[in-house]
């Protein structure tokens with residue numbers, strides 16, 4: 001695996017020969033966020049400027065909460081069982097951005113796995129990249145920063161301008177999302193340098209911040225209120241946990257994704273090291289968002305629970321278990337985990 005971006009870009013540039021008259025397909029992870037949509041869409045725009053046809057492959061439409069990004073319709077393709085064979089026939093090269101493995105891609109997994117040549121640009125600690133040409137940097141705050149550096153290297157190699165205002169804003173959305181408005185520990189001097197360049201290219205930090213972090217709705221605020229008042233603290237207040245049931249979502253009329261910020265609200269309590277928002281899903285699974293402070297490695301804990309993510313933000317899923325049983329299991333495992341730290 002190349003450790004320098006310039007070397008990685010050179011190797012990828014050589015791979016473009018195999019695209020021929022087919023298309024480059026770019027795969028973000030399922031349950032999309034600002035960084036995976038931002039990095040994959042900016043990469044698609046850059047590769048188009050390089051002369052290739054490139055599209056982002058998604059399992060479902062871009063969710064309403066990211067509609068403000070205004071990703072052009074022709075930049076992505078919804079992959080279905082019906083068009084899977086057609087998409088396979090079009091595929092010349094596959095990129096994974098903000099993830100590294102097919103099983104993170106939901107309904108697009110089979111299409112990604114079909115690729116002869118896989119390229120990975122990712123910043124997750126849990127990346128597995130044995131079968132791909134990969135650039136993985138877990139110290140990078142976002143995949144968008146890596147795509148930015150990659151596109152800049154491709155500009156040097158091709159002699160073409162690949163970044164424009166739209167691509168710059170997509171990557172800025174990714175950076176703002178994953179760095180928590182430039183406030184998470186992962187925010188580095190490089191994050192600010194990239195952001196400064198994207199700002200000069202026309203990215204809109206203020207609008208992005210409102211839509212990503214502040215915009216709310218009546219249903220969302222009501223759901224947060226219920227989740228916060230049901231919160232429980234354990235281990236001298238070091239662990240905070242709450243549940244979000246389907247009944248609560250229905251009662252409050254909360255929209256899709258309304259539960260997303262709840263783990264952060266719990267994490268902000270001064271005594272808390274690890275916070276968990278435990279959410280019942282329509283498909284019968286239990287999704288858990290974990291947010292932490294120094295002293296609790298959220299990535300390592302999520303891996304213990306069969307999930308993954310970052311040191312301060314991670315997730316995992318419970319299957320064939322009731323929400324209350326899973327909640328108790330998380331509390332006892334997190335308590336034991338804290339003892340080992």
Ligand SMILES: [Mn+2]
Nearest residue numbers: 035098143178
């Ligand atoms: Mn990311």
